[in-house]
Amino acid sequence: MNVGIVCYPTYGGSGVLATELGIALSKKGHNVHFISSSLPARLDKYYANIHFHEVRNLQYPLFEYTPYETALASKIVDVMTYEKLDVLHVHYAVPHASAAFMTKQILKTKGIHIPVITTLHGTDITLVGNDPSYAPVVEFSINMSDGVTAVSHSLKNDTLYRFNIEKEIQVIYNFIDKTKFTRDYNPELKKLFGKEDDIFLVHVSNFRPVKRIMDVIKTWEILNQENPKIKLLMIGDGPERQKAEDFCRGGNCGDIHFLGRRDGIGKLLSICDVFIMPSEKESFGLAALEAMACGVPVVSSDIGGIPEVNIQGKTGYVCALGDIESMVKGVKAITKDRATWEQFSQNCIEFADSFDINEVVPVYEQFYQHVIKESVA
Ligand code: GMT
DSSP states (O other), X not given: OEEEEEOOOSSXXXXXXXXHHHHHXXXXXXXXXXXXXXXXXXXXXXXXXXXXXXXXXXXOTTOSSOOHHHHXXXXXXXXXXXXXXXXXXXXXXXXXXXXXXXXXXXXXXXXXXXXXXXXEOSHHHHTSTTSTTTHHHHHXXXXXXSEEEESSHHHHHHHHHHSOOOSOXXXXXXXXXXXXXXXXXXXXXXXXXXXXXXXXXXXXXXXXXXXXXXXXXXXHHHHHHHOXXXXXXXXXXXXXXXXXXXXXXXXXXXXXXXXXXXXXXXXHHHTOSEEEEOOSOOSSOHHXXXXXXXTOOEEXXXXXXXXXXXXXXXXXXXXXXXXXXXXXXHHHHHTSSHHHHHHHHHHHHHHHHTTBHHHHHHHHHHHHHHHHHHOOO
């Protein structure tokens, strides 16, 4: 198949998932055309049948805001016309689904039909997409897609609750590439941040307000006061980092390492003992799944799709939003002795196996085939 993939190029989960999907499809012999505002962050190697088309967003003094959606639709028309895509798969509804609809209409006038699939990722429904400034367009463009997927049952239900959706939504979970995320414990790496017998908590995100990174720090603070062997690695960057660092600079945060944005974090995750995800919105929690695949149990909030990934008492603990005390208890319960931690860790590795890329990518391929067959010109 000739597949067009539209995504954000940044470190957000939707861009990561879209890029990994494109790479996996190319390895199976499909031609993949990424269309994005810059090279997707995880597209860090050359692949014979992956092509990248950059959306050029023309600046003009009249524009207070440059019309990205128009530039994107024009680029898709160009790629579609010359590369003859079989299907266009857009990740994150805003504004990709409406740009895809516009593209479809333009191509129709040229006698070209393109089936469009929209994958809903999370904040495109739960935060940004349902803001009145976008909601009518988001609802319309979801309904105009030929196929719609959501990354969890929770997100599907949220979408049906918040919008008037006529289209069937298929749930296709996020997936994990075990060649990138697998337990690979390196004591020498651990020594860079602490001692062999220290307990490492870890958080990975884009440090946006929805990630509630101060809850991570408060949880660590309580635990560290009782047991100074408990350290914290903060991986990622974003708008809340300054606040968190300022808080730490005012007190005793010597045992927190802010590592910034990192690639290839499987090895870093593998030296950690508990992953903390206190998000107030999370449609799936890909970062938690990546940690689990590296054998790291998770203490998380019970929001959105997280309980579909983090299984209470098995792979970790899910706590009410903002319930720091429960998160502290969860970390203590997981790390109370070596045997308990090992059981949780093993459960994580086994459960993460059910989200293996090799199982999930064929589901997307079948969905493409189905939509191509069913969509009407
Ligand atoms: O929250 C992020 O890290 C970015 C965001 C996005 O849409 O780019 O991620 C969402 O998509 C991921 C991949 O499907 C999900 O695993 C995340 O749970 C989801 N984030 C939220 O819902 C907040």
